[in-house]
Amino acid sequence: MDNTGIKPGFSEKINTPDFYKKNNQGFSKNQQIIFLAIDIITLLGIIYYGYRTDDLKGALLISAMFFAVSLIFFFGLKNRQQNEVTYDGTIKYVEKQVEDYKKTKHYLRSLIIITSDDGKDFAYSGIISSLKNDYTTYYKEGDKVRHHNGFDLPEKYDKSNDEKVVCILCGQLADIENDNCTACGKILLK
Numbered sequence: 001m002d003n004t005g006i007k008p009g010f011s012e013k014i015n016t017p018d019f020y021k022k023n024n025q026g027f028s029k030n031q032q033i034i035f036l037a038i039d040i041i042t043l044l045g046i047i048y049y050g051y052r053t054d055d056l057k058g059a060l061l062i063s064a065m066f067f068a069v070s071l072i073f074f075f076g077l078k079n080r081q082q083n084e085v086t087y088d089g090t091i092k093y094v095e096k097q098v099e100d101y102k103k104t105k106h107y108l109r110s111l112i113i114i115t116s117d118d119g120k121d122f123a124y125s126g127i128i129s130s131l132k133n134d135y136t137t138y139y140k141e142g143d144k145v146r147h148h149n150g151f152d153l154p155e156k157y158d159k160s161n162d163e164k165v166v167c168i169l170c171g172q173l174a175d176i177e178n179d180n181c182t183a184c185g186k187i188l189l190k
């Protein structure tokens with residue numbers, strides 16, 4: 001029975017600016033240029049310092065090490081961005097663990113595994129939320145979902161029987177009547 005008036009389907013609201021920034025949080029072209037510029041300036045600085053202090057050999061050695069480390073970071077950031085895509089799939093497994101902070105403040109740490117439509121498993125671990133945002137009550141094995149690039153929590157395809165809707169931006173399980181998240185105020189995907 002449809003009790004929310006929301007038809008099954010993925011929300012068009014993912015195209016609103018609330019999601020735009022995080023959706024494109026990868027390593028942008030501008031950031032890559034800034035990264036390389038800082039690299040080159042630092043390298044020139046080290047070499048100049050070596051030249052001035054008469055230790056050019058030492059400076060070149062430090063430069064080479066610095067350059068190697070920065071290359072590892074550069075390609076690491078680039079790869080991480082390329083691995084992040086939007087895809088459709090189904091919930092394979094959801095697990096939560098109650099953890100505590102200094103023995104008093106409790107919170108949840110969740111693991112969500114999604115099998116993409118082309119058969120690959122993707123695991124999202126270490127998702128932290130407050131006790132009231134229990135994702136094991138929200139996602140069920142076999143639920144059709146869409147993973148949006150840059151977000152750990154997927155969007156459910158069929159929200160027609162749900163009392164809650166997840167805010168993929170902050171993790172709140174908001175009452176489904178709301179258009180905006182009751183915690184962060186951003187647009188809810190419904």
Ligand SMILES: [Zn+2]
Pocket residue numbers: 167168169170171172181182183184185186
């Ligand atoms: Zn929110």
